[in-house]
Amino acid sequence: MSENKLNKEQLLLDLLKKKFILNESAVRRAKRVEVKVDPKEIIPVLLYAKENSRYISFAHMSCVDWIEDGEFEVVYILWNPEDKINLFVKTRISRDNGVLPNIDFIWRQANTYEREIREMFGIQFEGLVGRQEFILEDWEHMPPMRRDFDTAEFVKKTYFKRPGREDAKDVREFVQERTDEELPDFAKKYSRD
Amino acid sequence: MAFFDLKGLLSPVTGLKQFGKKPHTIMFPDVAEHASDRYRGLHFNKLEDCIGCGNCSTICMNEAIDMIQIAGYEGKKGDSGLRPRVDNGRCCWCALCVEVCPTGSLNLTKDYIFVTPDANDFLWTPGIDNKEKGEENISFYSDKETSLSDYSRVPMRELDGDVRIQSFAEAVLGYNEEEARKEASRCISCGLCTESCPDHMHIPEYINAIARENDEDALRIIYDNNPLPEMCGKVCTRRCEDVCAMTHRGDAIAIRWLKRYATETAKNAEIIKEIVNPEIKEANGKKISIIGAGPSGLTAGYYLALRGFDVTIYEAKAKAGGMTFYGIPKYRLPAESLEKQVGYMQSIGVKINFNTRVGKDIDFKEIYNNSDAVFMGVGFEKPWTLGITGEDLNGSLQAVTYLDVINGGGDMEIGDKVAVIGGGNVAIDAARVARRKGADVTIVYRRRVEDMPADWEEIEGAEDEGVHIMPQGIPIEVIGDKNGKVTGLKFARAEMIPDPDGGRPRPKQIEGSEEIMEVTSVIGAIGQEGDYSFIPDDMKNQIKIERGRFVVDENKQTTLPKLFAGGDSANRTADAISAIADGFRAVKAIEKMLMK
Amino acid sequence: MREKTTTLYLGPQHPGITGNMMVKLQVQGDTVVKAETHVGYLHRGFEKLMERRNWLQSFTIVCRICVPEPDPNEENYSRAVEEIEGREVPERAKYIRVMTLELARIATYLLWYGGQSGSAGLYTMGQWSVGDRNYILDLFEDLTGGRIYHMYIWPGGVRRDLPKGFKDKALRTMDYIEKRLDDYDKLLFENSIFQKRAKGVGIIDKKKAVEWGVVGPPLRGCGIKSDVRIDDPYEVYDKLDFEVPAMEGGDVWTRALIRRFEIRQSINLVRQALDKMPGGEYYNKIPNPHKWTIPAGDAFVKTESARGEFGYYMVSDGGNKPRRVHVKGPAYVHGVSLLENLLEGENIADVSFIMNSLGTCPPEIER
């Protein structure tokens, strides 16, 4: 895609740059513009996009657990039906007790997303009204979409294995037992999983 | 809209015209629905083609496949002996198992009706539980084109044949990082190869480390049971690759080249010191003597030294490496590479006494009595002769002798037209060295090219360099002139007679087909044997030797408890990696014997 | 006199509701005064499962998000992977993908005919259209080896090339379905019962529609031309000739008319795709799936499914498994905030009728 074809995208970016403090920003490709902001900038940026830049439609909202960094990344994806551009607004908050502003007064359907993210990741949205339980029922463990929630471990503890499959063998170990190979412990993390 | 909308009431009634039309439904079971040619129904496994690699089991995201033992299928090299069993209660018929099956033995069939009152029946073994109906119903299969196994090896870059013969520079150039990662990522980590490696190296693990961009860990894993990996990375006979799951439809993973890559990336890095120089155990006061600094002796020396033993190697020659130094030509294994690896060993305390032939420069008994254990890795030094007339002529010589001189830095007059006799790797080496010395070379071999025991890459390499191969030629006599100088080789043509017992066909001389090839020298390369004259006769009686080899148990222990042996003079596989494996096993046994 | 408010639970097992979900209704007489969507009966944690499965294994999961129309999920998943990885897809594969997506749209609309009319008590329509849908499923079976879950569009292209004779069979089936649509018109659209039930019911306010995130036929039924295939074209939709219908009205009836138009258009698109499809490769093979890693990055891709925009937000951390796959189906908006709002003031008997017209489908709300 040539430079001048990305006119509209660049225009939007310049506008946002002038108005707000952006931590990072880029035209990702045609129809995709991305900005990263601090949590406190979320409402101003979203409102500005909706009221002044015709990003009137709320397309998606998602959360990613970056457990290594101790952070959640929340992304708001907006849609401008005239320019046909998706704007990504990303922000990061602490995994421990990060709080985000509630935005369902800007787009009512954001309420559904926020309820899900609250339930699945444990992020609180300031002022969010709505039933606590959404998808889960009587859930008493940590919010399950956090990466430290180990599904396999949970399954092992919660359910029993179907009987009759105990005779399964691991191919690598089975062949190894036929020889005198001794696999050192530090190498095992490279064995097939 | 008016309350009484006539059209709106009558239109739907036209549906009545469907009465009396042939119904779209079919009567089951009178007419069974015929599944399509690609239908993804119940599994079928061609048990004979299956190698039990378990790739189906690891790709199945429903954990529906178990690998189990089945009566009548014993494991062997290249076959784990296990076969997949599917839990049809979990299967979702995604057929990923089919897509990744490297042999193509696993398929899905058109069969989809499976009703049973007993949930245990859902556990069933494709190929056994549908033995009759399976094969003809195969519908969803993967062929070489659709399969998700990556069957094509990343090609190895090498010098062109005409450049190669100009010098003894290394012919193979080695993978760069990108090539190595790509090649490593083809591996499915089944580990069937480990059984075929005489040393049982941890192949899937080090390949995976390379794929995951951790070359240091790869090297660490390699050094766990092989202290000469750079050498093996260049010249190993790679029995592992013969049984690689990919060979069933394509190229084996380049296991040897990946090992080479791992050793070469760490070439000058600090890391190599840390890896070859891990915590050395405190000296334990036990003395071990080793005869021969070939791969078996060096391996034993290295791992014994790491374990705190006092190690001395006695080596008749001026350089370490045995046949890997004096036999293998330098364009395959440069001297510096070997010397560097031997240097690492010396740096951790392995003492090597060069130019010290046991039995001549030092007495065997003396060594034996002064040591807590002795390891012999003396190899096969004495070449066999062809046993035909004219072999004593000037210009008739043996390959290992010729290579020994060249590799030792000397030179030998062979003239400009050479016949090499034999079909193994030694013959090819001699031929390719002679080519580099400027001679026109023909290899004369009794059987067909496809019967040659030499590595196919070696044969191709030789042909690229302009070596002629004359198959089905039987040498009869070396012919010389008045001065006793070789002038020709008399040979006959052979026809191949099928072996009634199903073995490979035998060559039979065709009457009257004798010809004479004009040559300046004849190089024989048909095998070697050991020379054990260094052992005094009174001890020889106690050491069992059969067919020219020391008889050893799985601990590499001879019939004399303190005496261990390995390498060419104790195994039948006669290659570097077998020698290394022997050395390593002897180390474990010696440690067990002395440190209990 | 104020009428007493009663609580009514519609679902989670209810023939008028697609899938298992429940709408908790506060009713006064026959009128709904408040509605609340309750989901969770179908939560299988697909997005979580994908954290533990490699890029190829995860592909087999996504189709399960939508039974009637799994293909947009496969296509979205694949295209998101391809966008992050930078993997090229052969032109032929793109045409095959479009054809598959349009076939899926036809099949879904045929099922919708059944659901929409069934919830109005007109059962013959459903018997016909679901029976005819089977002919599309036959095509899928020939093409992919599966009738419902096709697992056919995958990263790099499609799994197998068209089988022999497929084109003819597909064209014959299209002709047949097209002919049948006239019968359907007589049975459904000209039926005054259906007209009376559908007109003026479940009206979406045009001014609010875009802002609320309404998509697909419900949005076009508000007179707004919006379709991912045109607005953000993917695969080869920009090379095909078709129109996005839009009609003012915003009620169940307009939405039905939109679908009536679109099913004909999809038949046409299948013909076009088959006609313009070039030869050549159908697949750009991925490496050994166990060791296949995707460079770090993220992507948001969209397709126009029969029920509206399907979006996939995907993140890779550079490893051999997805870091995050977040699926947003049209029902996520239609089935919760929009539905709760629309039902207020409607008649109880129209609840599932309206739900069918919105295409609410719980599996994509909770995945």
Ligand SMILES: Cc1cc2nc3c(=O)[nH]c(=O)nc-3n(C[C@H](O)[C@H](O)[C@H](O)COP(=O)(O)OP(=O)(O)OC[C@H]3O[C@@H](n4cnc5c(N)ncnc54)[C@H](O)[C@@H]3O)c2cc1C
């Ligand atoms: C031409 C040629 C090419 C080959 N190519 C390959 C190849 O590509 N790949 C491969 O894997 N293998 C190859 N081999 C085989 C491989 O070199 C041998 O299998 C391997 O070296 C055997 O090791 P070893 O430890 O048994 O002893 P050797 O390597 O044979 O070494 C024995 C050592 O003992 C010393 N010695 C013997 N007697 C005494 C004594 N009395 N006192 C002191 N020292 C003594 C010798 O001087 C020698 O250094 C090749 C062999 C030859 C001849």
Ligand code: SF4
């Ligand atoms: S078809 Fe799919 S689910 Fe069934 S056993 Fe094979 S990989 Fe597993």
